Each structure stands twice: as C-alpha cells, then as structure tokens.
Amino acid sequence: xxxxxxxxxxxxxxxxxxxxxxxxxxxxxxxxxxxxxxxxxxxxxxxxxxxxxxxxxxxxxxxxxxxxxxxxxxxxxxxxxxxxxxxxxxxxxxxxxxxxxxxxxxxxxxxxxxxxxxxxxxxxxxxxxxxxxxxxxxxxxxxxxxxxxxxxxxxxxxxxxxxxxxxxxxxxxxxxxxxxxxxxxxxxxxxxxxxxxxxxxxxxxxxxxxxxxxxxxxxxxxxxxxxxxxxxxxxxxxxxxxxxxxxxxxxxxxxxxxxxxxxxxxxxxxxxxxxxxxxxxxxxxxxxxxxxxxxxxxxxxxxxxxxxxxxxxxxxxxxxxxxxxxxxxxxxxxxxxxxxxxxxxxxxxxxxxxxxxxxxxxxxxxxxxxxxxxxxxxxxxxxxxxxxxxxxxxxxxxxxxxxxxxxxxxxxxxxxxxxxxxxxxxxxxxxxxxxxxxxxxxxxxxxxxxxxxxxxxxxxxxxxxxxxxxxxxxxxxxxxxxxxxxxxxxxxxxxxxxxxxxxxxxxxxxxxxxxxxxxxxxxxxxxxxxxxxxxxxxxxxxxxxxxxxxxxxxxxxxxxxxxxxxxxxxxxxxxxxxxxx
Amino acid sequence: xxxxxxxxxxxxxxxxxxxxxxxxxxxxxxxxxxxxxxxxxxxxxxxxxxxxxxxxxxxxxxxxxxxxxxxxxxxxxxxxxxxxxxxxxxxxxxxxxxxxxxxxxxxxxxxxxxxxxxxxxxxxxxxxxxxxxxxxxxxxxxxxxxxxxxxxxxxxxxxxxxxxxxxxxxxxxxxxxxxxxxxxxxxxxxxxxxxxxxxxxxxxxxxxxxxxxxxxxxxxxxxxxxxxxxxxxxxxxxxxxxxxxxxxxxxxxxxxxxxxxxxxxxxxxxxxxxxxxxxxxxxxxxxxxxxxxxxxxxxxxxxxxxxxxxxxxxxxxxxxxxxxxxxxxxxxxxxxxxxxxxxxxxxxxxxxxxxxxxxxxxxxxxxx
Numbered sequence: 001x002x003x004x005x006x007x008x009x010x011x012x013x014x015x016x017x018x019x020x021x022x023x024x025x026x027x028x029x030x031x032x033x034x035x036x037x038x039x040x041x042x043x044x045x046x047x048x049x050x051x052x053x054x055x056x057x058x059x060x061x062x063x064x065x066x067x068x069x070x071x072x073x074x075x076x077x078x079x080x081x082x083x084x085x086x087x088x089x090x091x092x093x094x095x096x097x098x099x100x101x102x103x104x105x106x107x108x109x110x111x112x113x114x115x116x117x118x119x120x121x122x123x124x125x126x127x128x129x130x131x132x133x134x135x136x137x138x139x140x141x142x143x144x145x146x147x148x149x150x151x152x153x154x155x156x157x158x159x160x161x162x163x164x165x166x167x168x169x170x171x172x173x174x175x176x177x178x179x180x181x182x183x184x185x186x187x188x189x190x191x192x193x194x195x196x197x198x199x200x201x202x203x204x205x206x207x208x209x210x211x212x213x214x215x216x217x218x219x220x221x222x223x224x225x226x227x228x229x230x231x232x233x234x235x236x237x238x239x240x241x242x243x244x245x246x247x248x249x250x251x252x253x254x255x256x257x258x259x260x261x262x263x264x265x266x267x268x269x270x271x272x273x274x275x276x277x278x279x280x281x282x283x284x285x286x287x288x289x290x291x292x293x294x295x296x297x298x299x300x301x302x303x304x305x306x307x308x309x310x311x312x313x314x315x316x317x318x319x320x321x322x323x324x325x326x327x328x329x330x331x332x333x334x335x336x337x338x339x340x341x342x343x344x345x346x347x348x349x350x351x352x353x354x355x356x357x358x359x360x361x362x363x364x365x366x367x368x369x370x371x372x373x374x375x376x377x378x379x380x381x382x383x384x385x386x387x388x389x390x391x392x393x394x395x396x397x398x399x400x401x402x403x404x405x406x407x408x409x410x411x412x413x414x415x416x417x418x419x420x421x422x423x424x425x426x427x428x429x430x431x432x433x434x435x436x437x438x439x440x441x442x443x444x445x446x447x448x449x450x451x452x453x454x455x456x457x458x459x460x461x462x463x464x465x466x467x468x469x470x471x472x473x474x475x476x477x478x479x480x481x482x483x484x485x486x487x488x489x490x491x492x493x494x495x496x497x498x499x500x501x502x503x504x505x506x507x508x509x510x511x512x513x514x515x516x517x518x519x520x521x522x523x524x525x526x527x528x529x530x531x532x533x534x535x536x537x538x539x540x541x542x543x544x545x546x547x548x549x550x551x552x553x554x555x556x557x558x559x560x561x562x563x564x565x566x567x568x569x570x571x572x573x574x575x576x577x578x579x580x581x
Numbered sequence: 582x583x584x585x586x587x588x589x590x591x592x593x594x595x596x597x598x599x600x601x602x603x604x605x606x607x608x609x610x611x612x613x614x615x616x617x618x619x620x621x622x623x624x625x626x627x628x629x630x631x632x633x634x635x636x637x638x639x640x641x642x643x644x645x646x647x648x649x650x651x652x653x654x655x656x657x658x659x660x661x662x663x664x665x666x667x668x669x670x671x672x673x674x675x676x677x678x679x680x681x682x683x684x685x686x687x688x689x690x691x692x693x694x695x696x697x698x699x700x701x702x703x704x705x706x707x708x709x710x711x712x713x714x715x716x717x718x719x720x721x722x723x724x725x726x727x728x729x730x731x732x733x734x735x736x737x738x739x740x741x742x743x744x745x746x747x748x749x750x751x752x753x754x755x756x757x758x759x760x761x762x763x764x765x766x767x768x769x770x771x772x773x774x775x776x777x778x779x780x781x782x783x784x785x786x787x788x789x790x791x792x793x794x795x796x797x798x799x800x801x802x803x804x805x806x807x808x809x810x811x812x813x814x815x816x817x818x819x820x821x822x823x824x825x826x827x828x829x830x831x832x833x834x835x836x837x838x839x840x841x842x843x844x845x846x847x848x849x850x851x852x853x854x855x856x857x858x859x860x861x862x863x864x865x866x867x868x869x870x871x872x873x874x875x876x877x878x879x880x881x882x883x884x885x886x887x888x889x890x891x892x893x894x895x896x897x898x899x900x901x902x903x904x905x906x907x908x909x910x911x912x913x914x915x916x917x918x919x920x921x922x923x924x925x926x927x928x929x930x931x932x933x934x935x936x937x938x939x940x941x942x943x944x945x946x947x948x949x
Contacts, residue, residue, distance in 0.1 A: 055948060058789075058790045059790075059947075060786065060789055060790065060947055060948045061947060061948055061949060062947065062949070080792065080794075083789075083790050083791065083792055084792045086790065088787075088790040089787075090783055090786040090787060090790075091783070092782070092783035092786075093783065093787055094779075094782065094783045094784030094785065094786060094787030094788060095784070095787075096590065096593075096594065096784060097782070098593065098594045098597040098598055099590065099593055099594070099597075103590075103593060106586070107586050107587075107589075107590050108791065110582050110583055110585070110586030111583050111586060111587075111788070111791040111792070111793045112791055112792065113582065113583070113792060139597075152787075155787075
C-alpha cells in the first residue's frame, strides 16, 4: 500500500437504528478519507454519529448502505483481519476493574498475540509513556478517571496498531490528565507514524488535530484543516466591551442585535462573530468598543451550524420569578466556613472557606479526586460535613438540610429524567415531588412548557428526545419550584455548541433575576461563564478569583494570552511542585 | 494462549469479586443448612386438642396411645368450645373428639364414631395428621383386642415396608435434589450475570475488537464456570454424605458424569440468556424466572411431579433440572438404576446441545 492511500475510507455510509417504532438515523451518506500518519478529529456533539462511525470502522456494526474500508480492507466483510491491525479504544474502555494494571496489560497482550519475548520492553515503554509505572499492582477499579483512560490507551497500544480509533478519550478527564493524554497521542504520531481517528465533543481539541471531520446529526458538515474552518470567519470575529455594561448584559443585548451570528462571554469581554466583515453595533450603547481578534475553530463551527439550523431560541425570557428577589441584595447566599469531610482516614475536603453572593455564577473546578464532588454533595445537603459550617439560603445544613434543599434546584450531567415517562409526566412528577399542587402546580407546569418550548413535545417520551431537548426538560424540572439557588454538575458537556449557548443565556437570565448558580465542571468553556471560580486541589482551595484575574496570573513571556485551561494547569502544577519539595 | 488468558482472567475475577464467591459457595451452604435443618416435610409434634365428652378408661387409653407417638403433642381439653377456639387461634392443628358414649359404642358391633377435625390450610400437614390418627386408632384397637384375648376382626392385614428411605427422612431426598438447585445457580444465574456484566461495563466491546473469536470468549466462560460449578457440586455432595448422613448408594463417578452433563446444559441456558439480555438486572431476573424457580418448583426436587395436574406435568419436561433431579435422587437413595439414569442423561445431553448450539448461533462478533 502506498503512503498516500487513505488508512480509512468511507463512501456513502448509512446506518440507522430501530427502537420500537422509532427509527434513528445515526449516519446519513457519510463520505470521508483519513490521511496516514496524522490525527484526524471526528468532531461533533453527542448523538452526531461519532461512535457509530467508529464501530462501523472496527467491524462491530454492519452498515445499511455504503462501505467503510480500513487499511485497504472492507471492515465489514473482513472484520477479523481489520481488527488484527487496528487499535480501538471505545468510550468506556473495557478495563477489568477486578484486575490489576499489570494483569489488564497481560490479558490484552495475550489476546492480541504479542510475542512473550517483546513484552517486557513494550510494557516498560507503555508504563513510562503513561506514567503508570508506580501503579502496576493496583486494581484498575481503584485508578482515577484520567489514569483509567491512560491504562485503556496502553492496553490498546500493547500491540502497536497502524490505525488507532479513539472514541472520546478525554471525556470526564480533568484538564491536567487531558493534556497528558494529548502528549501521548502527539508522541505516537510523531515517533511511530501512527494514524489516528479521534472523536471528541470538545471543540478546543479540534485545533490540535491535523484534519477534522465535522459531524452533525449524522451528516458531514465540513472537513479539512481546522485552520481552514476558522479562516472562513476571518475578519468577522471581535472582542467587544462597552463601558458601564456588565459582560453578561452586553452578551444578552448583542445576541439579539441584527448582524450578529454569535455572542459569547469571555472573561470581561464578549466574543462576537458577525455575519458581515464589519464590527457589531448596538443602538443602546454607542460607545461600544470592538477589537478584531483571530478566529478560533469554535467561531467557524458555530457559524456553520447557524447556517444549518435556524430554529434556535435567541430571545430568552425566563418569565417572572416566583419569589420576589431583590437583586441588589448582595448578602451571601452560600457561606462555607472550615468545611471538612473525612472518608476513613482520608480527608476528601480539608478546610474550605468561601461565600457566594446572590445572583452570582460560581464555578468549582479541580482535577479528578480534588474533592469537588464531595464539596458539591455537602452543599446540596446530601452528605453531612465532618467539621465546619455550611449555610445555604440562610439555613445551617447540619440542622435544616431538608429546608435548605427545598430552596435548591439541581441538574446533573446525566439529566435525572424518567426516560419512559412523557415530557408532561416528568414535569408533573417533579412539580409534585417539590410539593406544588393545585393552581400553583398548573401555573408552574405551564410556565415550564412555554419558557422551554416543550409544549409541542409534551406527549413524547423523555428518553427519546434529542439531547438538546432533554437538557431543556432537565432544566425545567430543576427550576420547577423556582429555587433561589441552582446547582449544575457539568451541565453542557457533550451538548452541541448552539445548545450550550442557549443554555447559558437562560442561566444568565436567571442570574440577573437574583438566582445564585453553582457549577462544577471539567469543561473550561463552562468555567469562562462564571463570575468567580474556585480551584480545589487535595481538598483545599488553591485559588478563588474571577476567570480574567486567574488568566492574568498565568501570563508570562511564553504565554502572553493564556487560556483558562493554561491558568488552571499552571496552578495545579505549581501546587504539585510545592507538595513534592 | 488466548483461551488460557481468558480463563485466567475469569478466575482472577471470580476470586476478587465477593458477589461471585457468595453465589458459588455461601449460597450453597445457606441452602444446605436451610433444607438440611429447617425445612422438613414430615409432621412432627403436631399440636392436637383431645376432647372426651365423658372421660373413661377407654378414652384415657386411646389418648395415651396418641400421646406416645412422636408425631403429636396432644393437649386434653374440657369442652369442644375450648378446642374449637384453640383451632381457630392456631394453637392446635387438629381436634380428636370422643362422644359421651365412646366406651360403650367402641365395644358395639357398629363401632364408635370418632370425630377428627383437621386444619386444612396446610394441606400437607392436614393429610399427614389424618393418616397418623387413623394409624394410631387401628394400632390402639389391635392392642386392646390382643389384651382382651380376642383377635381384631379385620380381613386384611397391611404390612408396609418402605424402600430406599426406610426412616422416611425427607432430608434424604431434599438434600440430593439441592445439588441440582445449586448447580443451576452457578451455571445459569452466575454465568448470565457475568456475561451481562461484560456488556454493561464495555469490556465486551474491547474484547470484540481484539483478534479473539467469539467462540474463544464463550469457551473461556464455559471452562471457568464449569470448574466453579463442579466445585459447588462436590461441596454439596460432600456435605450431604458426611454432614447430613444421606446415603450415596450409587456410583460417585456416575453422579459426576451426570452432574457434568447437567452443568453443560445449565451453562448453556446462562449463556443463552446473556446473549438476549445485556444488562445484569434483566439477565438476573430472566435467569431466576426461567431457570432457578422452575428448578425449585417443577423439577420434582420438592414437589412430586406425579401428583401435579397433567398440564403442569407436561410442562416439567421443559425443565432441565427435572432430569437431573431424577438421576441424583435415584443415585443417592436407590443406586445405579440404569433404566432411570440412561433416558434422563440422554435428555440432559440433548438439552445441553440445544442451549449451547443456540448460544453459538446467536452470538456473532457484532454489537447488534
């Protein structure tokens, strides 16, 4: 096979799945070619068809029409031969959690038929590359999320494949581990000339790929170098600020302005993509300052998506609040003093202090195992503190956690909805669960259906809704009792960028009405929307500041424009060096 | 090399997963203790109310005969009203009532009527109580006739002799049948669960893209759980023979061979279930409903197949455990009766072939 032949080639690939009477089209006439010796990114939100494409290429599914050829072979007809040369890491890689790191490696080496003579050297190399050498005797189930992903990658690489398929390797992985995974990927391509297809929903990862294929609802929206995509919006991207206007307010105004394709809060500015190559203007703010900035991949993607879809809500009205909230009241709504929580002999949260003001959007970040989830559960009143004082909406959680919980709305990444109940039944259930009845219940359900555009799909089963609608429904359920505080756990990971923008416009509207929002996330783009961000490490507060200030701290000669992720990683690394020395 | 690696992996998982150990070893111990000690189909010390409307030496003698039997724990009561109340309140399971003219009528040509009231809610105990009282009655009559010098004028003399289980210990046929239940648990339930776990945790997807063939994955599971099931069988047989003192009259090796056949059929069922249900919850439910409960209720392990309605009897032919229960009960209590063992073993072999073949056909190296 010559060097120029594609390592993977799909032509007219179609695949649909049948659930009961419903047919879901996962892939619709997909054509793509993968150039050897490069990382190709398969970019798209959840449900775009990324996993189906990977499984077809690995010979695990049979296409309805079209074909996929991998390394010169038909992946469907010759699946065993293809699998012998391919490496595939599924989204939840099959690590045996009851087996140790070394036993997992040994198992995959046996299954892949790696000769015994070469094993010792291969294991040593993989362990060095992944940094797992000190943990070879640990059970895989006891590894952190990032370490599990690295072990999964090592098991896939135990016999060096010519083509590696990675299905969302960085999901649920903290930014530090994410950077380490990318270092391994880059090293494999540079040193071993491996070809890779990497699926991801993180748009910032697209910029690290040599080529990208953009999938949206089973179709290829665009393909090529990521730079080519951002070049399409060159001259139309602006960094905007207006004196006397908070960035969130400005974003809200700009997203309704004519000629604006996209507006996004970024630190103290608003990032705007315009339809024409002219700076945005606002009638209500003549002193608008717009500086042209270099386009990013996401700007190009969102612009493309907007052209593909025009059904998006841009004018968000969250309706009147149920309780009259005085937005000028700046007293702390959440107050944490010396909070500690122990599991056995291990202090998961080890003395944390902060307070959150009314109407603030507050981010809680940290690497896997830093104590984020524990602190979050303590604040929700789900886990009692071992020591310290936690106050939510003026109630001490130790004494009145049930009362405090009634003031809280909670929405998790997994959307705690009942999939086999209809939209209306879910709404009615959550209204009842929050103790609403009679006219008030009817009014809130009507509010939810109109505010979140759910009236048309009221009879549909929640489990069959498209992801964006599921997210709306989950948010409607969390807001059913008009809580003063909203807890969000990675609320938009895997959601397409337009749905994410819509979600945050809603959150902004709530915050302006005095609802306090607490977000935990691995997703730096979500952290950018926060007023202040707390970074946790080893159960303690490492930093607490506005995103812009955190970025300013990380600024140096090598990094004149650090991202929030750079700032986060710099902080964690500095902390680890202090601990080590 | 690949098959060896898969079997080794299964064993490491079994050893490190407390739930498989519990199903494979603790559950058998629990079931054996329960059926060996707790559950008994014999009537022992049944509380009985005795009412003599006019106490006499005859009635006292008759009551003494009942009290001497280990089957009863009789209490004498003054009136029928008190006895009926005791029966209603569940304090006694039966009433024996002797009328005022008992002493005179029992010497009459027509005989004396004895009223026996039995609580029929528990039909099994009721039937036993009824039979025991009749037995006690005729024994007492015979004894009295002998003492009075005359023979009892009964034209037929029954001389019962009980074969295979002379002491009539229900433990002797329950405990061997348990081997079938325990092997169903390990073979079908545990195997269905661990296979579904591979799907649920995504390990199956990772296995499928290695050059491993589906038959190797299946053989790896079969081999590991075959060994585990044989272990469960040996444990139960050892406890049956040495702890519960159930006689093993047939050959141990015939038992071993039949158990292996049954285990293959049970593993086949477990694997068939797991190719259909890919979540542990569903696989567990299906395995309990389709294998464990029928083995419990319809295999003849506890309830005699011969006394079931014809439709249910026909249904029991679909229950794999039925053939094995017939073999173990015969082997333990009667010996190597080939006329029973061979046809049942043939049925087991056919079932094993059916289920394993079904799994083979159903599982392809695809995700759909």
